[in-house]
Amino acid sequence: MTPIGNPLEALSLDELRTRTSWKWTTYPNDVLPLWVAEMDVPLAPPIAESLYRAIANGDTGYVSGTELVEAFQGFASRRWGWDTVSADRTLVVVDVMNGFVQLLDAITEPGDPVIVNPPVYTPFYSYTEHHGRRIVEAPLGEDCRIDLEALDRAFAAARASSPRAVYLLANPHNPTGVVHTVAELTSVLELAATHGVTVVSNEIHAPIVYSDAQFTPLLSLPGAERAFSLTSASKAWNLAGAKAAVLVGGSDTADDLAAIPAWTSRIASHLGVIAQTAAYNEGDEWLDALLSGLERNRNLLGELLTEHLPEVGYLRPQGTYMAWLDCRNVITSDRDEGATAGSFGAMAGAAKLFYDDGKVAVTSGHVFGPGGTGRVRINFGTSSSILTTALRQMGDAARSAALS
Ligand SMILES: Cc1ncc(COP(=O)(O)O)c(C=O)c1O
Structure with missing residues (x-):
């Protein structure tokens, strides 16, 4: 069998511009979009074939069956040695x-309170608040890792205000790309037990972890009996439009899961379930090729920053295809006007400079909450040529701003 090539190098910019998804339709055609979490890859062949088969067969009805849960069980066991995903406590x-x-x-x-670690994926705020729950912040430390003392204080404050509190953890973390260690996750579970907080681990980026880190599923650790994990194949195989995800409960969550109405599992997309089942069952080889390409881009991004934007701080991500760039030394003081938090498209500071003068759309750090201002998040799930052009343009924009 021919080895799978680097999926990130398979498509040209002209081909990508024919896409109609959010990433490719939000900004004008002269802008390079390196913002929302979509990757510039073709579908993994087994996924494409599963969808072609379904379309040819008119198999486009309501979702049914246990295939996705079984496929996820197999993937979790192969990749992470996580063998305790129970079908009885897993919902699509x-x-x-x-x-x-x-x-x-x-x-x-x-x-009720929901504790989050800003800077963090913006919808952690918007979904929670729109749903009438209250955010309690436990900001990340200076090193962008979980600050356990801040978490302890936030847990205590949350529980003082309500008998029910949830901690929404991002593992790996978005936007920093930090992958939490076993020691960190164990401390999180201990704090949660002390304060009586339910931990929900968002593990959507878990398949995208690089060779210098190791992903640990929260529920694989002792003390996670009352915790939950949420994940999907949508990030690693670029299937955000093929809607489906899995909610996995720890061994002591059966009653909580029973309170979720049965129709919940029918609102996933049948095509999404077909595609994600193929991803987990047959997508390992493609994922490995992707991970090599992303790891190359992670290094390339470091080199391009040194060359074009040496004043920018680069936190090398351990996972995800997002990089968190500290742009506080890029001169942007006159760019903050009109900035509004809470929306992905809101541009401020360096992101606005890179957009206005560099024609590159990255996500402005301020939308991720406290600790985000002065930073930007860049999506490097693209070709080396797009990444190289983008960084050159961003560097030119920063240099002209410094001169003016
Ligand atoms: C941490 C995190 N959670 C959730 C999502 C969105 O997932 P979904 O579309 O399944 O809600 C993303 C998308 O980038 C993400 O980064």
């Missing part, structure tokens, strides 16, 4: 964030 949900609010409905009441 429409996507990760909607699965999260459905879980909130089951285990909390309106007004």
Whole structure:
């Protein structure tokens, strides 16, 4: 069999510009879009074949069956040695964030607190608040890792205000790409047990972890009996439009899961379930090729920053195809006007400079909450040529701003 080539180098910019997804339709055609978490890859062949088969067969009805859960069990066991995903405590949900609010409905009441670690994926705020729950912040430390003392304080404050509190953990973390260690996750579980907080681990980026880190599924650790994990094949195999995700409960969550209505599992997309089942069952080889390509881009990004934007701090991500860039030394003071938090498209500071003058759309750090201002998140799930052009343009923009 011919080895799979680097999927990130398979498509030209002209081909990508024919896409109609969010990434490719938000900005004008002269802008390179390196923002929302879509990758510039073709579908993995086994996934494409599963979808072609379904279309040829008119197999486009409601979702049914246990294939996705079984496929995820197999993947979790092969990749992470996680052998305790119980089909009895695993639900198919429409996507990760909607699965999260459905879980909130089951285990909390309106007004209850949800603890998050900003800077963090913006929808952690928007979904929670739109759902009538209250955010309690436990900011990451200076090193962008979980600050256990801040978490302890936030857990205590949350529980002082309500008998029910949820901690929404991102593992790996978005936007920093940090992969939490066993020691960190163990401490998180200990704090949660001390304060009586339910931990929900968002593990959507878990398959994308590089050779210098190791992903640990939260539920594989002792002390996670009352915790939950939410995941999907949508990031690693670029299937955000093929809606499906899985919610996995620890060994002591059967009652909580029973409170989630059965119709929840029918609102996932049948095509999404077909595609994601193929990803987990037959997508390992493609994923490995992707991971090599992403790891190359992670290094290339470091080199390009040294060459074009030496004043920018680069936190080399351990996982995800996002990189968190500290742009506080890029001169941007006049660019903050009109900045509004809470929306992916809101441009401020360096992101606005890179957009206005560099024609590159990255995500402005301020939308990820406290600790985000002055940073940007860049999506390097693209070809080396797009990444190289983007970094050159961003560097030129920063240099002209410094001169003016
Ligand atoms: C941490 C995290 N959670 C959730 C999502 C979105 O997942 P879904 O579309 O399944 O809600 C993303 C997308 O980038 C993400 O990065």
